[in-house]
Amino acid sequence: MPQGSIYYAVGRLSMLEKTVLDGARLERLLQAKDMEQALRVVSEVGWREDLQFEQAAGEHMLQACTLVRELTTNQALVDAFLVRYDIANLKILLKARALQQEPAALSACGVFAPDVLRHAVNEHRYNALGTVLKTALDALEKHLAVDMNPMDIDVHLDRAHYAYAFDKLGSKGGTAVKYFRDKVDLTNYAMALRAMHQNKPLAFIKPLLIPGGRVAPAAWEKDYVRPEKLPLRMNHLGAAIYASAVAAHLNPQKLAAFERDADNHLLGLFTPYRRTISREERLIGHLLMREREAAAVRLILSGKENGFAEETIRERLRALYG
Numbered sequence: 001m002p003q004g005s006i007y008y009a010v011g012r013l014s015m016l017e018k019t020v021l022d023g024a025r026l027e028r029l030l031q032a033k034d035m036e037q038a039l040r041v042v043s044e045v046g047w048r049e050d051l052q053f054e055q056a057a058g059e060h061m062l063q064a065c066t067l068v069r070e071l072t073t074n075q076a077l078v079d080a081f082l083v084r085y086d087i088a089n090l091k092i093l094l095k096a097r098a099l100q101q102e103p104a105a106l107s108a109c110g111v112f113a114p115d116v117l118r119h120a121v122n123e124h125r126y127n128a129l130g131t132v133l134k135t136a137l138d139a140l141e142k143h144l145a146v147d148m149n150p151m152d153i154d155v156h157l158d159r160a161h162y163a164y165a166f167d168k169l170g171s172k173g174g175t176a177v178k179y180f181r182d183k184v185d186l187t188n189y190a191m192a193l194r195a196m197h198q199n200k201p202l203a204f205i206k207p208l209l210i211p212g213g214r215v216a217p218a219a220w221e222k223d224y225v226r227p228e229k230l231p232l233r234m235n236h237l238g239a240a241i242y243a244s245a246v247a248a249h250l251n252p253q254k255l256a257a258f259e260r261d262a263d264n265h266l267l268g269l270f271t272p273y274r275r276t277i278s279r280e281e282r283l284i285g286h287l288l289m290r291e292r293e294a295a296a297v298r299l300i301l302s303g304k305e306n307g308f309a310e311e312t313i314r315e316r317l318r319a320l321y322g
Contacts, residue, residue: 006280009071013286016067021045021293026317029300030310038304042297053301057294058107064290065109074280077176080165081284085110086117086129087161090137093121094153098144132167136160155208158187162212175281179269182237184213186262188220189234189245190255196227197252241265256316263318267292292318 021029025041032038043049046063047056065082072078085107096103106114112129120126124141126134140156165180188209195205202224209217215233223229227249234245241261248258270285296317303313 006073006282009073010276010282012067012071013282017286017289019045020289021296026296029297030313032304035301035304038301042301045293047297053297057298058105060297061290061294062107062109064287068283068287072280072283076168076170077280077284078287079111080168080176080180081287082109083111083164083168084161086112086133087157089114089117090121091153091157093117094140094144094157095150097121098148098150098153130164132164133160136163159210162210166212175269175273176284179266181213182269183262183266184210185215185233185237186241186265188213188215188217189230190248190259190262192220192224192230193248193252193255193258196224196230196249197255237265260316260318267318 021042025045029038029041032041039047039049039053042053042056047053047060049056065085068078069075069082089106089110092103092106103118106117108114110117116128120128120137126137129137136156136159140153143152143156162180162184166177169177169180171177191208192205195208202221205224206217206221209220211217214236219233223233231242231245231249234242244254244258244261247254267288270281270288273279273281273285276282299316300313
């Protein structure tokens with residue numbers, strides 16, 4: 001439940017962030033000679049040593065999501081960022097139902113309890129999820145009744161994700177609205193490039209495009225048939241993103257680097273709030289920081305476990321927060 005003092009919330013976060021995975025700890029983690037030494041490093045930032053690292057990462061994120069939900073003074077803002085876990089859970093549940101399999105483990109980080117989502121999917125009834133998600137899921141159910149395509153589940157739920165976020169934020173969401181608008185544009189560009197490099201027709205990309213960004217789906221469709229224009233759609237996000245977009249346009253091997261740069265751009269929107277004491281964006285920055293931290297640890301430990309070279313791991317790492 002939201003509480004009343006952002007100053008109290010920031011005070012709590014400031015104490016907890018003394019154990020953040022900073023550059024020095026990240027470097028020690030990268031250079032750890034074996035898994036045992038790497039696990040000792042992550043234990044310094046609050047990770048449990050008695051769990052497998054994937055389980056520990058999930059536990060780490062659950063603690064962060066629970067804390068932000070507890071401290072927020074603006075539940076709608078936090079819900080806009082936490083709903084991505086519900087979307088991931090719904091994808092798992094719907095695909096498992098279609099395949100008549102038991103679903104994989106669900107995250108408890110979202111807006112809705114996993115049992116609520118499980119019951120909704122089993123019963124094909126989504127009233128408990130609110131108007132935006134119910135509308136999207138009802139439409140998806142009708143579609144799946146005719147054609148069970150896993151990609152359709154992803155497409156419908158990705159659109160529902162952003163529709164829910166924009167609905168929660170309203171027209172005065174400030175940095176948070178920019179975050180989601182930029183994310184839509186970056187996601188649409190990456191999808192368009194991936195399709196372009198695979199020589200897919202326009203009909204392939206049209207249903208994948210997500211509305212809500214600064215660039216409308218119709219504009220992406222127009223430029224997809226004149227692909228030399230596509231990178232110009234990234235110009236409004238700054239010189240660094242534009243340069244990365246051009247590189248990925250010219251060379252499909254650079255697409256992963258573009259997606260890394262896109263993630264860094266999005267996190268950077270909340271960097272100015274890193275030291276603020278009176279803005280709710282400080283909590284969102286903390287949440288994104290913990291997500292980035294978990295992703296970095298997963299990548300490094302998985303890389304070490306599978307014998308990847310240090311440089312291979314480094315080039316895939318996203319920037320840390322602050």
